[in-house]
Amino acid sequence: MSTLANPVPRTAAAVGVSRNRGKRHYGTHIFLTVMAVMWLIPLGWSLYTALRPKADTDKFGYFSLGGTFNFDNFIQAWTQGGFSKYLLNSVLITVPSVLLTLFFASMMAFAVSRVSWKFNITLLIMFTAGNLLPPQVLAAPLFEMFKHITLPYSFSDSGNLLNTYISVIAVDTAFQIGFCTFVLSNYMKALSSDLTEAALVDGAGIWRQYWNIILPLCRPALAALGTLEVIFIYNDFFWPLLFIQSGNRLPITTAINNLQGEFLSNYNLLAAGATITVIPTLIIYLVLQRQFVAGLTLGSSKG
């Protein structure tokens, strides 16, 4: 609570303060605890199912406490289910996509926020709108475009861009550039102009201003956006589904859909697969929680 400069009646001040200290909030705690428990049930149930051998759940039923608990389902999903491969595919798609997105978006943001010229608002609108379109609107043309681009078979076993990581990386990058450009341009606008003025006097060119002065100052925004984009692209289900036909090339988020068919009656294995898929996001969240939340809220509060 901020204190007002002019003296206020004591009662009013007391009212203001008691809002946070006087009460015990019992009702609130009960409500939040009930909600929190409900919120944890789905993930908790997955984990519980994943930790039990199928033989035990067959014997005792899924809703039992009996039997043993071990990581056998995880090991099986990792080795036989191909999860090690899928996770590697996810890394191979996510890392280049995020780096390319941040690189292109920061260049674009620099150009529209630090240099004034005629079309910068038009371009910014175009970029922002592009990020808000439903991906399904672009599905058919992109699929056909990639199908009709012929490539040597030594480069792509489909003879075109389908079934390659490049197709997914390119579209993920194109789709995310808009959002990152928007956030970064707001961030750069808020930086003082004196920073680049000094460089101008020293005769630094545009590239030096961008690469050596502005970009390092944007580190917090880049970290937040990078974290957010890693999660977005890791979680992207649709583009790999559309472009990649070989099961062993799918990233983990899309691959888990195919496993449903394979593990149809083995819910323990499916639960282990789902849990493995959650783990990388949880690690990122635990390590980079602040950046992630900052990235989400960067957009919604005044840049």
Add this chain to the structure above:
Amino acid sequence: MSTTAEKPAAPDSEPGAAGRTTAGKGHAGAGRPPGKARKVRRLTRRDKLVLAIMVGLPTLIQLLLVWLPTLFSIALSFTRWNGLDIKDIKAAGTDNYRFVVQDYPPFWPAMQHNILWLVFLALIATPLGLLLAVLLDQKIRGSKIYQSIFFTPVMLSLALIGIIWQLFYNRDSGLLNYLLGTAGTPRAVDWFGDSNVNIWAAMVAATWRHAGYVMILYLAGLKGVDPSLREAASIDGANAVQTFFRVVFPAMRPVNIVIVVITIIESLRAFDIVYVINRGTNGLELISALVIQNLIGEGQVIGVGSSLAVILLVISLIPIVFYLSRTFGKESKA
């Protein structure tokens, strides 16, 4: 899913001011101190070339992979094509649209489901997120732990959420039927399989994620509300509820706009979760899923798929244009 910023600082886009470096743009209201002339320097040729590349590359990517396909979608929706050879594309006028609206059974159910999805997110998930944010904003003990719990689903993909809830909703091994005491009896409900209830079950799963998302955005919004507003309200004798609805909530206008737009767009984009459950059939029809059903698999009907995509596009443009005009409106009037 993306959040975007509200009200970027107004740039000084003077007509014909091309090719100058700007000497700073104060935010609205924080103008340049008088007397300090604006430094203007013509860019060297090399700088112009560098700038052209910096703008050109991302713009080319954006045009080629986002806007060109959008135009192609519109074009393809007026054709008949099997997707094999470019030469086989035949003009079809508005036949595809007529077919979709009149003779395509899943179309109107899908429209209803999309609207239902939006209403559910807007009236259930969003207020729930706001309620959680308001409760957690009161500096209660353990606030951080509660926040983390409610926020966890936001990090998961909707595809994975479909799988996780499948385990929970399953007829024979799902926890929900056990908790309801119907597991193993004929009264057990197959929550994702029964076409009477599966759309509701899917929306509950989507709410699990959306409420946490809304909560985080509102928590940021509540922190940004000037505390003196609340003090003034309590001095005027407003109680907590009045203070919130008459003072605090209106003060969060930028966040409110973002949340309205996100909620509409999320409900138009809903796809992953129904596709994972049953490819968007049997009670889970959504427009986005119908687009894909017509493009992938047997009897590719690209024209029909594209016309569905265009219908989705036109509906999506409503929130997009609303958002852009809110965000950039002040600037383009210059």
